[in-house]
Amino acid sequence: MIDIQLIEECRGGNFNNFRKLVELTSPFAYSVAFRMLGNEDQAKDVVQETMVTIWQKLKKIKSAEAYKTWLYRIVVNKSYDFMRKRKRNPEFVADEQTWRLISNRISEEPSAALENGETSKIIGILTERLSSKQKAVFVLSDLEGLSNDEVSEITGISKSAVKANLYHARKSISEKVEKYL
Amino acid sequence: MTRESEKYNKVLDLLRKSKPALDSTDDIERKVIKRISKVGHSGLNLSDIIDFLFGWVYIGWVRRSLIGASIVLVLVFAYQQTIILKRIDFLSRQTIVIDRENGPALSDEVEKMLTMYKNSWKRFPSKNITISEKQMKELLEAVNELQLKYKDLENLIEGDPELKKMIEKKMIENSRTKINL
Numbered sequence: 001m002i003d004i005q006l007i008e009e010c011r012g013g014n015f016n017n018f019r020k021l022v023e024l025t026s027p028f029a030y031s032v033a034f035r036m037l038g039n040e041d042q043a044k045d046v047v048q049e050t051m052v053t054i055w056q057k058l059k060k061i062k063s064a065e066a067y068k069t070w071l072y073r074i075v076v077n078k079s080y081d082f083m084r085k086r087k088r089n090p091e092f093v094a095d096e097q098t099w100r101l102i103s104n105r106i107s108e109e110p111s112a113a114l115e116n117g118e119t120s121k122i123i124g125i126l127t128e129r130l131s132s133k134q135k136a137v138f139v140l141s142d143l144e145g146l147s148n149d150e151v152s153e154i155t156g157i158s159k160s161a162v163k164a165n166l167y168h169a170r171k172s173i174s175e176k177v178e179k180y181l
Numbered sequence: 182m183t184r185e186s187e188k189y190n191k192v193l194d195l196l197r198k199s200k201p202a203l204d205s206t207d208d209i210e211r212k213v214i215k216r217i218s219k220v221g222h223s224g225l226n227l228s229d230i231i232d233f234l235f236g237w238v239y240i241g242w243v244r245r246s247l248i249g250a251s252i253v254l255v256l257v258f259a260y261q262q263t264i265i266l267k268r269i270d271f272l273s274r275q276t277i278v279i280d281r282e283n284g285p286a287l288s289d290e291v292e293k294m295l296t297m298y299k300n301s302w303k304r305f306p307s308k309n310i311t312i313s314e315k316q317m318k319e320l321l322e323a324v325n326e327l328q329l330k331y332k333d334l335e336n337l338i339e340g341d342p343e344l345k346k347m348i349e350k351k352m353i354e355n356s357r358t359k360i361n362l
Contacts, residue, residue: 018213018217019214022206022213023206023210026203026206026209026210027202030201030203031200031201035201043201044203047209048209048212048213051213052213052216052217056217077239102192102195105195106188106192106195113195113198114195114196114198114199115199116201116202118199119196122192122196123196126192142193142197143193156240157241170189173189173192174186177188177189178188181188
């Protein structure tokens with residue numbers, strides 16, 4: 001993904017190298033931000049904010065592995081900020097049309113990948129009752145495929161809390177799936 | 182595998198497969214480079230200062246500890262106020278007794294005389310008499326001396342029957358003279 005050489009070069013203040021780092025890193029950051037926020041524009045804003053923060057704090061990065069965790073952590077924190085801002089105005093309303101869409105998609109064999117709009121709708125209604133933390137843990141663990149240790153390091157919560165949050169998130173989503181599909 | 186978990190896994194597979202796609206990183210790159218060019222590599226901006234000063238409020242355990250501490254402080258304050266109010270209420274019901282320094286013991290008769298003396302002031306309010314402490318002492322000494330002399334005289338009369346007889350006779354004569362008048 002990223003090598004330490006590239007990070008070293010970016011530290012020198014070279015914009016071209018940093019452009020390359022943005023190009024390589026943005027898709028990962030966008031994926032997490034989009035799955036957490038369910039909104040393309042907000043996810044792009046999060047990526048942009050994340051990249052600016054990375055540029056400002058490049059000196060702190062010690063290794064390429066640490067960079068990945070650090071990147072996810074910034075994305076998750078920026079996403080929390082956006083979620084906090086829009087908390088009073090929930091965007092997702094579970095309508096019949098969306099449930100029919102999910103039902104159709106999972107009955108297809110093999111099911112085709114969803115478009116961004118469809119993905120945001122589905123994640124939105126499945127996770128609407130989850131707390132920010134539960135949502136982050138679910139996205140990082142079940143959708144991004146990270147281990148509990150990595151999720152714990154990224155979110156700053158203990159491993160047992162990660163497991164508990166993941167359990168509640170899965171339970172809530174399962175109940176919805178069972179109820180509506 | 183239950184039907185519920187099968188459905189859940191299918192939804193999860195669908196979402197995993199549908200990784201949000203970032204249409205182009207060019208726009209993000211351009212915006213990020215524009216922003217970091219303005220700020221400079223090591224420039225200290227307002228968000229850095231705010232982050233440095235208030236960034237700790239985003240740490241979960243710090244936030245929860247502060248909430249806990251503020252609740253404890255409010256409770257302690259309320260408890261102290263209650264104690265203070267109770268104490269004030271208790272003190273306001275107490276009778277204040279100031280123990281004045283005891284002077285020389287006076288005999289009953291002297292006390293009576295002083296009372297009479299005080300009453301005479303009330304009877305004749307126009308005649309205000311002011312005496313000093315020294316004069317008061319002299320008066321008391323004189324009264325005591327007079328009492329002693331009176332007792333001596335009494336003993337002398339009791340010891341001499343002839344003298345007693347003569348004095349009784351004289352007193353009867355005196356009383357007659359008063360009645361005649």
